[in-house]
Structures are given as structure tokens and as C-alpha cells.
Amino acid sequence: xxxxxxxxxxxxxxxSRNPNKVGHVILKNLLESDYRGKLYPVNPNTSSIVNIKCxxxxxxxxxxxxxxxxxxxxxxxxxAVEECGKKxxxxxxxxxxxxxxxxxxxxxKKLLNIVRKYKINLIGPNVLGVLDCYSNLDxxxxxxxxxxxxxxxxxxxxxxxxxxxxxxxxxxxxEGYGFAKFVSYGNALSINETDLIEYLGNDRETKVIxxxxxxxxxxxxxxxxxxxxxxxKPIIAIKGGITEAGSRATLSHTASLAGSSExxxxxxxxxxxxxxxxxxxxxxxxxxxxxCIKPKGKRVQVITNGGGYGILSADALELxxxxxALMLDKTKNGLKRVFPPLVIVGNPxxxxxxxxxxxxxxxxxxxLNDMNIDILFVVVLYQTPLVTSDVVDVIKEAYDxxxKPIxxxxxxxxxxEVHKKNLEEHxxxxxxxxxxAARSIKVLCDYYLKN
Amino acid sequence: xxxxxxxxxxxxxxxSRNPNKVGHVILKNLLESDYRGKLYPVNPNTSSIVNIKCxxxxxxxxxxxxxxxxxxxxxxxxxAVEECGKKxxxxxxxxxxxxxxxxxxxxxKKLLNIVRKYKINLIGPNVLGVLDCYSNLDxxxxxxxxxxxxxxxxxxxxxxxxxxxxxxxxxxxxEGYGFAKFVSYGNALSINETDLIEYLGNDRETKVIxxxxxxxxxxxxxxxxxxxxxxxKPIIAIKGGITEAGSRATLSHTASLAGSSExxxxxxxxxxxxxxxxxxxxxxxxxxxxxCIKPKGKRVQVITNGGGYGILSADALELxxxxxALMLDKTKNGLKRVFPPLVIVGNPxxxxxxxxxxxxxxxxxxxLNDMNIDILFVVVLYQTPLVTSDVVDVIKEAYDxxxKPIxxxxxxxxxxEVHKKNLEEHxxxxxxxxxxAARSIKVLCDYYLKN
Numbered sequence: 070x071x072x073x074x075x076x077x078x079x080x081x082x083x084x085s086r087n088p089n090k091v092g093h094v095i096l097k098n099l100l101e102s103d104y105r106g107k108l109y110p111v112n113p114n115t116s117s118i119v120n121i122k123c124x125x126x127x128x129x130x131x132x133x134x135x136x137x138x139x140x141x142x143x144x145x146x147x148x149a150v151e152e153c154g155k156k157x158x159x160x161x162x163x164x165x166x167x168x169x170x171x172x173x174x175x176x177x178k179k180l181l182n183i184v185r186k187y188k189i190n191l192i193g194p195n196v197l198g199v200l201d202c203y204s205n206l207d208x209x210x211x212x213x214x215x216x217x218x219x220x221x222x223x224x225x226x227x228x229x230x231x232x233x234x235x236x237x238x239x240x241x242x243x244e245g246y247g248f249a250k251f252v253s254y255g256n257a258l259s260i261n262e263t264d265l266i267e268y269l270g271n272d273r274e275t276k277v278i279x280x281x282x283x284x285x286x287x288x289x290x291x292x293x294x295x296x297x298x299x300x301x302k303p304i305i306a307i308k309g310g311i312t313e314a315g316s317r318a319t320l321s322h323t324a325s326l327a328g329s330s331e332x333x334x335x336x337x338x339x340x341x342x343x344x345x346x347x348x349x350x351x352x353x354x355x356x357x358x359x360x361c362i363k364p365k366g367k368r369v370q371v372i373t374n375g376g377g378y379g380i381l382s383a384d385a386l387e388l389x390x391x392x393x394a395l396m397l398d399k400t401k402n403g404l405k406r407v408f409p410p411l412v413i414v415g416n417p418x419x420x421x422x423x424x425x426x427x428x429x430x431x432x433x434x435x436x437l438n439d440m441n442i443d444i445l446f447v448v449v450l451y452q453t454p455l456v457t458s459d460v461v462d463v464i465k466e467a468y469d470x471x472x473k474p475i476x477x478x479x480x481x482x483x484x485x486e487v488h489k490k491n492l493e494e495h496x497x498x499x500x501x502x503x504x505x506a507a508r509s510i511k512v513l514c515d516y517y518l519k520n
Numbered sequence: 521x522x523x524x525x526x527x528x529x530x531x532x533x534x535x536s537r538n539p540n541k542v543g544h545v546i547l548k549n550l551l552e553s554d555y556r557g558k559l560y561p562v563n564p565n566t567s568s569i570v571n572i573k574c575x576x577x578x579x580x581x582x583x584x585x586x587x588x589x590x591x592x593x594x595x596x597x598x599x600a601v602e603e604c605g606k607k608x609x610x611x612x613x614x615x616x617x618x619x620x621x622x623x624x625x626x627x628x629k630k631l632l633n634i635v636r637k638y639k640i641n642l643i644g645p646n647v648l649g650v651l652d653c654y655s656n657l658d659x660x661x662x663x664x665x666x667x668x669x670x671x672x673x674x675x676x677x678x679x680x681x682x683x684x685x686x687x688x689x690x691x692x693x694x695e696g697y698g699f700a701k702f703v704s705y706g707n708a709l710s711i712n713e714t715d716l717i718e719y720l721g722n723d724r725e726t727k728v729i730x731x732x733x734x735x736x737x738x739x740x741x742x743x744x745x746x747x748x749x750x751x752x753k754p755i756i757a758i759k760g761g762i763t764e765a766g767s768r769a770t771l772s773h774t775a776s777l778a779g780s781s782e783x784x785x786x787x788x789x790x791x792x793x794x795x796x797x798x799x800x801x802x803x804x805x806x807x808x809x810x811x812c813i814k815p816k817g818k819r820v821q822v823i824t825n826g827g828g829y830g831i832l833s834a835d836a837l838e839l840x841x842x843x844x845a846l847m848l849d850k851t852k853n854g855l856k857r858v859f860p861p862l863v864i865v866g867n868p869x870x871x872x873x874x875x876x877x878x879x880x881x882x883x884x885x886x887x888l889n890d891m892n893i894d895i896l897f898v899v900v901l902y903q904t905p906l907v908t909s910d911v912v913d914v915i916k917e918a919y920d921x922x923x924k925p926i927x928x929x930x931x932x933x934x935x936x937e938v939h940k941k942n943l944e945e946h947x948x949x950x951x952x953x954x955x956x957a958a959r960s961i962k963v964l965c966d967y968y969l970k971n
Binding site for chain 2: 217482
């Protein structure tokens with residue numbers, strides 16, 4: 070399966086001189102990226118595309134080809150896939166739509182016969198294909214101007230819907246999340262979600278697996294595989310079509326038979342899969358599970374420079390079944406000794422409006438060393454004048470010590486965003502609102518403290 | 521009460537030459553803003569601050585003064601407030617902290633006696649004060665570099681916590697929300713949340729009232745006033761301290777006795793107040809209620825260029841008890857006639873990956889004219905090459921027609937954000953995720969269809 074992500078030679082069947090054609094965009098994206106393999110455009114009607122020699126068919130290429138991307142109309146794609154089989158190409162991404170999702174089950178059946186006959190591993194049909202953020206192998210036929218590619222990292226995303234995949238990739242790239250692999254797997258005729266999860270379970274670049282799924286092909290095998298993989302690394306999933314209205318819509322999309330949300334929720338839970346209610350949650354959780362160390366327990370200490378934020382944070386933690394830590398008397402007395410009397414040393418620790426970096430430094434380090442505290446929840450509001458920019462260094466140092474998971478909440482405008490961005494680039498999970506941070510902490514604890 | 525927001529002359533007691541002092545920042549912010557009234561710095565130890573004549577006491581000012589802002593330590597603030605009373609100043613904002621919130625109930629009682637004796641309307645103590653985005657009267661003692669001020673608009677925000685207020689103001693200013701008035705009212709010794717709601721209920725600049733509250737002074741009057749005001753304009757509230765942990769924290773913050781969340785929820789519902797679970801929800805709802813026209817019903821039509829997004833949108837709508845509209849046969853047939861066969865004309869309408877602006881134009885206008893549809897939910901994913909930038913003009917035209925509420929969902933990176941920002945500046949409510957849009961639609965329907 071590695072070939073799909075690391076192939077050193079790719080035939081692009083349906084490559085075109087017309088910049089509006091999918092085959093053209095795929096070729097151009099590969100040329101413009103740092104992908105290092107060889108490219109073989111295939112198109113019977115032209116001899117070169119963007120200055121690269123073009124072949125009439127894969128059969129007229131003499132070199133060995135590891136993978137093919139097929140981007141021609143559905144009807145003629147079968148011939149193209151068959152030629153791949155004859156050429157001995159075992160890995161094919163079939164981008165073309167126009168199969169079972171529009172009722173053309175016959176055509177898909179014929180395709181399946183070809184795939185079986187030549188023992189082809191096929192991703193598709195009706196897909197965007199793959200993106201590998203390490204090898205830069207990229208078959209997404211969407212221009213880089215419109216769709217940012219994420220930087221390398223530990224999150225892999227398996228997505229049945231191309232649009233959900235591309236839109237969220239674009240979003241998370243902007244937010245600076247790091248990705249390993251992305252696969253849009255569409256109708257899942259040959260390679261399905263379970264094959265991909267199994268593969269990513271053993272993939273060293275992948276730390277967290279995210280899944281958007283509309284229908285599951287083989288429930289039993291899916292659950293068995295997920296049970297095994299989720300012991301090694303977290304799987305987080307969002308299910309499309311969990312209501313009647315949504316379910317009706319899946320039929321005409323990837324021809325998936327969606328099931329009741331309760332059945333899926335139960336099956337996912339039994340398989341060790343973390344359920345996400347929204348795309349926003351999916352990537353919140355993914356980022357936290359990628360970056361955070363295992364907590365020793367679920368006792369959380371809040372540190373804040375705004376009283377109201379301390380209250381909202383305490384509310385959010387309790388609503389998510391987390392515990393507010395009770396710090397050791399030693400810690401408490403130590404902090405009371407050094408802080409001015411208006412500072413409230415409890416949980417939350419309220420460093421109050423004139424807090425400076427030193428107060429953050431002292432309190433964060435005291436909490437890192439208090440064995441009654443498992444997780445730090447630090448609110449930094451940058452609106453007050455005495456919070457100087459070097460507070461980010463204090464936080465980074467605490468994060469780098471890898472002693473305890475640390476979460477930052479900062480709400481604000483441009484000045485705040487500069488500091489948040491700086492911390493996030495360092496890997497520190499930052500949130501805009503206390504409730505989102507608390508939900509992610511819950512997921513972190515659920516994953517690690519149950520296993 | 522208008523004086524607090526439109527005063528034409530303000531004494532700043534505690535104005536200082538030291539740029540780190542609250543009194544200095546307040547004076548400087550007022551000077552740097554477009555506030556047009558007269559300013560009178562008061563400080564016995566200096567004769568001028570930033571080139572403005574400084575007075576020993578308000579009593580040494582000859583002119584009439586409409587309002588005073590007091591920013592001196594708690595102990596000496598009582599004398600300052602008393603001098604305001606003697607001078608005949610009836611509107612005082614007492615910024616200073618150090619009263620009941622740290623157990624100094626005696627001091628607060630003495631203050632109350634002065635306030636009563638001179639019939640002073642007092643906001644505070646322990647507050648940031650007010651911001652009026654129309655008159656630019658601004659007593660927030662936080663530098664503009666760190667805290668962006670929002671542009672003028674219809675949202676007013678009454679906030680017991682200064683930090684919650686300033687952080688969210690800063691955030692929403694960045695996101696381009698328009699504000700009328702902001703009040704941080706702290707310990708609420710004289711003017712409390714109910715007085716402010718009553719006032720804003722009659723304020724023509726205010727279209728929507730947002731509230732962050734920790735404790736309510738007079739529950740009965742609060743409910744009576746809110747019942748009346750919420751019939752005129754929406755009130756949305758978030759309650760700090762709805763858990764045991766949060767409730768403990770409110771005591772040391774604004775000395776509020778928080779109550780059980782169930783009691784508050786029920787009381788808010790009875791008073792016509794919309795409950796927000798998070799700050800994020802609070803401002804999502806506020807923006808939608810400010811911008812959207814009244815829907816005729818809750819039948820929503822989804823239009824999308826990504827199948828998976830159609831499914832997630834349908835799920836989100838059904839989960840929020842909204843109905844998926846069934847368009848008229850006339851509309852359906854009309855659309856089928858003009859669209860290519862792969863376009864799915866149902867609910868969702870899936871314009872598919874090669875959708876262009878024309879498809880959006882046709883489908884949006886067909887839905888605006890279909891009496892079986894009350895609300896439009898339009899997903900625009902900008903990653904695909906044929907969605908051209910002029911799609912924003914089609915959406916703006918539909919919004920400007922004021923025929924039906926229209927909601928836009930777009931997920932993506934930089935290219936997407938440019939278009940979203942453009943639409944938002946025009947007033948169109950845009951969301952990054954379908955579920956957030958659906959929740960706001962539910963609130964819109966709940967508010968208008970129950971009243």
C-alpha cells in the first residue's frame with residue numbers, strides 16, 4: 070500500500086493541455102510540488118504537455134510504472150484501467166465519477182472484474198485520490214491557489230467525500246496543522262476504509278487517524294481492525310448521514326447505505342473509535358491527540374488572568390466530567406508567599422488583571438511539580454498591558470518539559486492571534502474558548518485513561 | 521442613562537502622567553478615539569497631562585461635568601465619588617477594584633451610602649466601564665494595540681466580568697461584528713444588569729442584547745424586565761458559574777452568589793432569554809439575530825457544491841429540529857430542465873464539483889421564489905476551479921432582496937477567507953461548519969416563530 074503514497078513513477082492517464090481538465094491540474098500540481106518521482110502523461114491526442122513527453126497509452130511506455138492516476142470519463146476509464154493491468158501497474162487511483170453513485174452499477178461491476186482479473190489495488194472511483202505531506206505525492210485535482218496543502222505532521226485523514234476532504238485540508242493547512250497522509254476514497258470499490266485504517270495503523274508517519282465515512286463496507290472486519298489499531302493510535306471518526314435527512318443524501322453521493330446513528334455510535338465505541346460530532350471537533354481532537362503526552366489522571370488546574378474566564382473554564386471542565394485539581398498545601402502556601410494578596414490561589418488560580426509573565430512562570434512551574442495536578446489549563450488574555458510577549462517562552466518551556474499536558478486558552482484579536490500562532494507553531498494546543506479546550510481534554514483523558 | 525454613553529464632558533479622576541496607570545490609559549484612549557466631548561483630568565499632584573490642563577479635584581472645575589470616571593485606589597475612591605456628588609455629577613463609573621469581591625463589604629457599604637446620599641448613578645465598582653461605538657465614548661483602560669474596538673453596529677453587550685468582556689470585544693472586532701454599546705458592570709452596586717437591559721431595550725442603536733452574568737441582584741425584577749424587552753428585541757445570555765466548580769469561583773470574582781444552572785435555565789426561558797452554552801454560541805446567535813430577517817417558517821433548503829457537505833448539513837438541520845424543505849414540483853422541474861443530469865435536484869440540491877456561479881444563481885433564485893422554502897442554507901466550497909469570485913455578488917443580491925434569511929457555509933483556507941470576509945462585511949452570516957450554522961438557524965426560528 071505504501072506505493073500509493075511513495076510511488077517513484079506515476080502515469081497520469083487523461084493528462085491534458087487544457088488547464089481546465091482534471092488531468093492537467095494533477096500533472097501541474099505534481100510538477101509544482103516537491104515530488105521527486107518520474108511523471109508519464111498519457112493522452113493519445115498530443116505528444117507533449119507542459120514540455121513533458123506524452124504517451125499514447127501506458128502500453129507505449131517502456132519504463133516500469135508503479136502507479137497510475139486515471140482521470141478520463143467513466144466510460145473510457147475501464148479501458149484505461151485494463152491497460153494498466155496489462156502493463157503490470159498494481160496501484161491505480163481512479164478519479165473519474167459516474168459509477169454507482171449515479172446508478173451505473175453495471176459499469177462499476179465491469180470495473181470490478183477488471184480490477185480482480187489484474188489484481189489491481191484501486192482507490193476509487195469518484196475520488197480526489199491521495200496527498201502525502203512527506204513525499205509530496207499529490208493527486209488532488211484542485212489548484213494550490215484555492216487549496217492550501219498542510220505541512221508535514223502526524224495526522225492522517227481518510228475521507229469518503231472529496232469535498233469534505235479538500236475543504237477541511239485547506240482549513241487545517243491555514244491553521245498550521247501537520248498532516249501525514251490524506252486519502253479521498255469515494256466509492257471504495259477495491260480499497261476501502263478498513264484497508265486504509267489497517268495500513269495507517271502500521272504507518273510510522275501517522276500518529277492519529279481521522280475518518281469521515283458515509284457507509285461502511287464490511288462492518289465486522291472494520292470493527293476488528295479498528296479495535297487493534299485504536300490500541301496503537303487514536304482513531305477519530307465523523308459519520309455522515311446520521312439522520313433520516315442526511316441518510317437520504319448519502320445514497321446519491323457515494324451510494325452508501327447509511328445506518329442509524331445509535332448503531333454506529335455503539336459500534337464505534339466498541340471498536341475504540343472516538344466519535345466526533347462535527348468536523349470542528351474532529352480536528353480539535355486530532356491536534357490534541359497528536360501533540361499531547363499521556364496524562365496521569367484527569368485532575369485539571371486552571372490558571373487565569375481573568376476571573377470570568379476562570380469561572381467559565383471551571384464550568385466547562387466540570388461539564389466534561391473532568392476534576393478540578395486540589396493542589397498540595399505546599400504548593401498553595403508557596404504561591405501565597407510570593408504573590409500579592411489579591412491573587413487568588415485556588416482552582417482557578419486567578420493571577421488577576423495586572424498579571425505579568427513572572428506570575429505565569431511561577432504558577433505554571435509550581436503546578437508542573439505538584440503531584441496532585443495532572444493537566445494544566447492556562448488562560449492567557451493578552452488585552453492587559455502587563456502580560457508581555459515573553460509569556461509564550463514560559464509556556465513553550467513548560468510544554469517542552471513534557472511533564473504534563475498543557476492547554477492554552479486565549480480569546481482576542483490581532484495581538485492575541487500573533488501570540489497564539491507562535492505557540493501553535495511550536496506544537497502547543499491553543500483554543501479560543503474554554504469549552505472547546507475542555508472537550509478536547511476529555512477526549513485525551515478518555516483515550517489514555519481507558520486503555 | 522444615555523449620559524453614560526453620550527456624555528459631552530467627562531472628568532477622569534486618577535488621570536496620571538504615568539503611562540502604566542489606568543487613569544492615563546483611559547485619558548489617552550479617549551484622546552486617540554473620535555470622541556468629541558470635553559475631557560477634564562483630575563490629579564492633585566500635577567498641573568497637566570499629555571498637554572491637557574489637570575485639576576486638583578472635580579470641585580475645582582468651573583464648567584458643568586456630566587460624567588466622571590474614577591480610577592484611584594479603592595480607599596480613596598470614596599472621597600472622589602463624594603466630591604462628584606458635591607459637584608452635582610450624577611453619572612459615575614467607578615473602575616477601582618478592592619471592594620466586596622475581596623471581602624471588603626464595609627467599604628462597599630460606605631460607598632453605597634455616598635451614592636444614595638447624592639443620588640448618583642454608579643457603574644461599578646470593579647469594572648472596565650463603557651464603550652459606545654457610535655459616540656466613541658470609551659473608558660476601557662486597555663490599550664488599543666492589544667484590544668481592537670468593534671465598528672458601529674447593532675449588538676450591545678452587558679458583561680459582569682471585565683476580562684470576558686474585553687477578550688470577546690477584541691475577538692469580535694477582528695471578526696468584523698458591529699457593536700452599539702458595551703458595559704462592564706462588575707459588582708453592580710447601583711446600576712445592575714436589569715437597569716442596563718431596561719435601558720438597552722429602549723435604545724434605538726441596539727438591535728440585540730448580549731449578557732454575561734454571574735449573579736443576578738433582583739431575580740423578580742430581572743425576569744419582569746426581560747419578559748418585556750425580549751418581546752421587542754432578542755436577549756441572549758451566558759451564565760458564569762453553572763457548576764459547583766464554577767460557582768465557587770464566582771464568589772471571589774464579583775462576590776456573586778451563583779445558583780443552579782437548572783434554575784437559571786428555567787428562569788431565562790420564562791423571561792424570553794435565549795440561553796447560550798458558550799461565548800462562541802453567544803456571538804454566533806447575536807450576529808444572526810442582528811442581520812437576519814424574520815423567517816416565515818423553519819423549512820430549510822440546502823444548496824451545495826460538495827455532496828459530503830450536503831449530508832453533514834442535512835444531519836445538522838435535522839439534529840436541530842429544523843425541517844428540510846420540499847420544493848414545489850414547478851421549481852424542481854425548472855431546475856432539472858436547465859441543469860446537467862449529474863446535478864441532484866432534491867434537498868440538498870447538489871450542484872456537484874463543477875458548479876459555477878451560474879448554477880448558484882439559478883438555484884438560489886429559484887429557492888427564493890419557492891413558497892415551500894423558508895430559509896436558504898448555501899454551502900460554497902471555493903476549492904473547485906469553476907466557482908468564480910462573482911458568486912459573492914449572487915449571494916449579496918439574494919441577501920439584499922430581504923426575501924428570506926440566507927446562511928452561507930464555507931470551509932477553507934486563505935482563498936476561502938477572502939470571500940467569506942467580503943460577504944460578512946456586507947452583513948451575510950457566514951459559517952465555517954454546517955453544525956454551527958444550523959444551531960444559529962434554530963435560534964433564529966425559536967425567537968421569531970414563538971413570538
